[in-house]
Amino acid sequence: MSWSVGAGLDGRGVIVTGAAGGIGSAVAKAFASSGARVMLVDLAAEACEAVLASLDGSGHAWRTMDLADVETHPVLVAETQREFGDLYVLVHLAAVLRRRARLMDVTEEDWNLQVDTNLKGTFFLCRAVAEAMVAQGNGGRIITFTSQGWWTGGFGGSVVYNATKGGIVTMTRGLARSYGPHGITVNSIAPGQVRTSMLMTDLSPEVLESMVKATPLGRIAEPEEIAGTAVFLASKHAQYITGATVNVTGGFLMY
Amino acid sequence: MTTGMFDLNGRVAIVTGGASGLGAAIVRGLCEFGASVAVCDIAIDGARQIANAMEDLGAVAWAYDLDIREPESVEACVDKIAENAGPIRVLVNSAGIVARRPATEMDVRDWQRVIDVNLSGSWYCTQTVGRRMVSQRTGSIVTIGSVVGQVGIDTGNVNYAASKAGLIGMTKCLAVEWAAYNVRVNLVAPTHFRTPLVSLAIRDNVATEQHFVNNIPLGRLGEPEEIVGAVVYLASDAASMVTGHVLNVDGGHTAR
Numbered sequence: 001m002s003w004s005v006g007a008g009l010d011g012r013g014v015i016v017t018g019a020a021g022g023i024g025s026a027v028a029k030a031f032a033s034s035g036a037r038v039m040l041v042d043l044a045a046e047a048c049e050a051v052l053a054s055l056d057g058s059g060h061a062w063r064t065m066d067l068a069d070v071e072t073h074p075v076l077v078a079e080t081q082r083e084f085g086d087l088y089v090l091v092h093l094a095a096v097l098r099r100r101a102r103l104m105d106v107t108e109e110d111w112n113l114q115v116d117t118n119l120k121g122t123f124f125l126c127r128a129v130a131e132a133m134v135a136q137g138n139g140g141r142i143i144t145f146t147s148q149g150w151w152t153g154g155f156g157g158s159v160v161y162n163a164t165k166g167g168i169v170t171m172t173r174g175l176a177r178s179y180g181p182h183g184i185t186v187n188s189i190a191p192g193q194v195r196t197s198m199l200m201t202d203l204s205p206e207v208l209e210s211m212v213k214a215t216p217l218g219r220i221a222e223p224e225e226i227a228g229t230a231v232f233l234a235s236k237h238a239q240y241i242t243g244a245t246v247n248v249t250g251g252f253l254m255y
Numbered sequence: 256m257t258t259g260m261f262d263l264n265g266r267v268a269i270v271t272g273g274a275s276g277l278g279a280a281i282v283r284g285l286c287e288f289g290a291s292v293a294v295c296d297i298a299i300d301g302a303r304q305i306a307n308a309m310e311d312l313g314a315v316a317w318a319y320d321l322d323i324r325e326p327e328s329v330e331a332c333v334d335k336i337a338e339n340a341g342p343i344r345v346l347v348n349s350a351g352i353v354a355r356r357p358a359t360e361m362d363v364r365d366w367q368r369v370i371d372v373n374l375s376g377s378w379y380c381t382q383t384v385g386r387r388m389v390s391q392r393t394g395s396i397v398t399i400g401s402v403v404g405q406v407g408i409d410t411g412n413v414n415y416a417a418s419k420a421g422l423i424g425m426t427k428c429l430a431v432e433w434a435a436y437n438v439r440v441n442l443v444a445p446t447h448f449r450t451p452l453v454s455l456a457i458r459d460n461v462a463t464e465q466h467f468v469n470n471i472p473l474g475r476l477g478e479p480e481e482i483v484g485a486v487v488y489l490a491s492d493a494a495s496m497v498t499g500h501v502l503n504v505d506g507g508h509t510a511r
Contacts, residue, residue, distance in 0.1 A: 183473075216431045241504050249496070
């Protein structure tokens, strides 16, 4: 086993969804600097282009897609294979949070939007990617994103979002069992509070302080601190880890 | 940038049980990522062999004779390591034993022997090194637990299961207690790996290899090298926001 870090990622094809976001862009950068070729996927085209320009190495690509539409999935798989000649890793971050202060404010449309994007989208995308990996015959790595809320359940209107994140943990285990015999590992990352524009927008100093107080390590995470875990799980060094959910929460979650 | 996140260059690490099995593989992995490693084991000849092999590869490693069941020996050994090598940044609690016996027949000695090494011994090392890490305001402790500490999988192993479950409690408690000092505490839980302990069980007909493999979706035992990545990751800055975590390296065993 080669012990150069990012082992096994040199020149490999990696899809990162939600790539324009705070965590997604840090993940894309970390994979690019590990030698991989990255397919950035996001709804936001301009932001995707900006992330692309910031990546180390060359041969990266981007697409705008709404992954809640399952018909985009085979297209994404085929175009990634055509661009890179290889699809080895999927890091699936794309998700929507429809925050509602109160439970009673949640609409059926809120439910459908979050369940379709986060839960249905994850299942069908992971399956499409895994089937392509099975056909390639060289194994692969799938990394889903859950949230610390999968365990706590959240509160108020974020219960729906967190229920989808719980489903992702369960699904990760089931996919790991199903695709293990093909050498495909499936794992999930549970970030806690991370310094992204999504979190920091309209965040009062009091709320930030309460988050920090609830975190044993006494601070919120930087996006790069999530990216390291994703690169580790995709590397050869993690080849025997599957079905796991890694808590990157500064000790907020321990179970 | 990414390489830097996993880099252990210039950091001093202690690995207990470093002379064989998973411990020996972990020593090699830490060295390959740049750490200087104190190989501690009750089997000092084996520890010397591993340390010499690391030196031959151009790494920095030393062998220390250590019986982790003796708190005073642990303190003396850790003092000596710090004196010779400098601040200790990483501790890997890897020393462990098994003593299999059906629960109805297990005598006090079988119980005590396993608890003394696996749980109490790891605690002595963790407390001793942890004190230094707390005062230096940095450090990462990685304890090798087991899936056996979480799920009931084979019989005749109640002492081992209890010791490994105890380590999970220790890990979480210390993760909270020492977080304010930037000392991270995590646990790596392997399923059955191709190690002397598992080979012994197969040799003694406790179970066949197929019995072990049947529990594992990836369809094979782990190889010792496959635990290393998880330890390096948790020891390094790549896991700077990870504490109190139980990382299963189990080929999907606990997802079952």
